[in-house]
Amino acid sequence: MLLERIFDTDLAHASYVIACQASGEAIVVDPRRDIAVYRDFADRHGLTITAVTETHIHADYLSGTRELAAATGATMYVSDEGGPDWSYGAGFDDAVRLHDGDEIALGNITLRASHTPGHTPEHLSFLVTDGAQADAPGFMLTGDFVFVGDTGRPDLLDEAVGGSDTRFAGARDLFASLRDRLLTLPDYVQILPAHGAGSACGKALGSVPTTTVGYERAFAWWSPFLQSGDEQGFVDELLSGQPDAHAYFARMKTENREGPSLLGELAELEEFDAGRVQERIEDGSAAFIDTRPTADVRAGTPAGALHIPGPGKSASFGAWVFDPAAESTPIVVLADDAEQAAEFRDHLIRVGIDTVTGYATSLNGMELHPVELVAPANLADAADIRLLDVRSKIEHAGGHIPGATQLSGGRALWELDRLPSEGRIVTYCQSGTRSAITASALRRAGYRVAELAGSYDAWRSL
Secondary structure (H helix, E strand, C coil), X not given: CEEEEEEECCCCEEEEEEEECCCCEEEEECCECCCHHHHHHHHHCCCEEEEEECCCCCCCCCECHHHHHHHHCCEEEEECCCCHHHCCCHHHCCCEEECCCCEEEECCEEEEEEECCCCCCCCEEEEEEECCCCCCCCEEEEECCEECCEECCCCHHHHCCCCCCHHHHHHHHHHHHHHHHHCCCCXXXXXXXXXXXXXXXXXXXCCCXXXXXXXXXXXXXXXXXXXXXXXXXXXXXXXXXXXXXXXXXXXXXXXXXXXXXXXXXXCCCEECCHHHHHHHHHHCCCEEEECCCHHXXXXXXXXXXXXXXXXXXXXXXXXXXXXXXXXXXXXXXXXXXXXXXXXHHHHHHCXXXXXXXXXXXXXXXXXXECCCEECHHHHHHCCCEEEEECCCHHHHHCCCCCCCEECCCCCHHXXXXXXXXXXXXXXXXXXXXXXXXXXXXXXXCCCCEEEECCHHHHHHCC
């Protein structure tokens, strides 16, 4: 058996390629939408991708299941658990629908579906048996059911999709899934989760790639509650302190359920000179992403430019500042060259931002405007400002500037009704990056926005 973990550090997302080397068949589990990484891996190892599946309807990235199946001819497998409200839509009409206990076979390899609701009602985990070595599962692909040191959060259907108190039933389902599914397995079974540290799909994800049933049984925060049968204690602890859910999660849920649009072969990106970019910004025919470090952007950036430093976190932050459900404006990115521009595009399509059409390599000749900054020492003398804390609710509760409104950066563009209609908005985060990113989106939306120099760290050190 060949097993490869492919980790996207941008969204802290893990997908897996599992192959039977004897038959040359491979399956991809929880793929992202820019699929070249899987096809390249298969080519290097002489494999044919014959199957693709996912553990559940994801909220934090756009699934590549349809894209990979269309490109390779692989059979799609998706959950048919969870009831009609959580059935996959028309985009998956050709998929095989899986129920608890169903199996996917590839040569000597078997993946057995195990219904593990809690994070979502339809959630499946996959027990993997390498028939050439053993007659019982040695691995469990847990998706967002169990992470290293944590479990999936059951509140996203409330926070991101508009559910009403579904978190309580989800938390109880998760308790039962741990008790009846995970903890009935031998200690040696390896747990392969779909996310790692940095993901908003849980509150305490570990940065170690994998764990085992035995380790989690002994050391996970939830283990004492399971050992004592304390369901209510588990529910209370699980639901406390979960991170803010980004607004784009709702769009991901909807698109992933119905089936993300297919990209096919991507067109070559067009290179623009600075003058042409300036014209397109001014006539509204393009959105421009300034990808330089925050300090450089503050020194001067085109009017209306979005700030997304990258490309390392451009999917995470891109989904904060551009809503493809609200506009289909072509996007031009600032990049060193065509290769880096393509990398930006790959990251952005992971969150459904598909309109990157070109790039510029220089701002020379463009009209640049410095970002308005307010020094922490001058806050008391500025009567017309409205402080906006774009950190998470948990960070805000741990300490904030008096009078500040909390609205996390991943929700700001979708909750403009919470912003003041008059005066200057002054944004801050912990050190400045999230503040600068959010401020750029609000400026593009027509607000007068300054940034607090040095952000909360600078204010706290006064």
